[in-house]
Amino acid sequence: MILNEKIIASEVQLTGLNGEDIGIVSTKEALAMAKKLKVDLVCTSLMSSPPPARLMSAGTAKQEAQQARKREQAPKLKEIRLTPQIEDHDYETKRQQAERILKAGDAVMLVVKVQGKEGARARELLQSLVKELQSMGKPKTGIQLSGKQAAVQLDPV
Known part of the structure; x- marks a missing residue:
């Protein structure tokens, strides 16, 4: 200029x-x-x-x-890690953290570490997070269960 x-x-x-x-x-x-x-x-x-x-x-x-x-800068991908037995307060903190990242224009990867038969609980946790964050981000991929973790990526709207 x-x-x-x-x-x-x-x-x-x-x-x-x-x-x-x-x-x-x-x-x-x-x-x-x-x-x-x-x-x-x-x-x-x-x-x-x-x-x-x-x-x-x-x-x-x-x-x-x-x-x-x-606009020229590509959005960064930031990862937020959770566990299936997360407390309500910790859940809220992680949700607010994901909100801030999405508002800043960056993508968020939500990852839940899974041990044994916790896969169903991890999927429920990610589904509820995606539902609560749908006004700020849309899922790029579906919830992926693989081995020891469940993950979903949210891109900013």
Whole structure:
């Protein structure tokens, strides 16, 4: 993102404040328009000729750049481990922890360690967690029982 006088191109493809296409304008004219309207001239890319530029407030431009960077980052996968004999308070704590992770935009892997014949209890536990978290995350996979653990992955909505 390049602002105002730092744009070195001789002309730019200009877009107005409300998204209207103004067309190809010399950089000096575009800067004059920006000063007249008390906004910034923001060049979004130097890959094309003439480069695209927009008239917008500086705060808006910085916020858009930050949001674009956030969107580029792939969501991380965080694991939360549980046991089938979990107490109510611990269950609530783990649920709140999963909620926070999903709200932050990351995926959650809920894993229940299983010993012996606890597979059914582990499945029930995961089903209730998935049901409670359905407003913030949707299951990527079904509940998978394999050997010594039961797991399900939730992706943010």
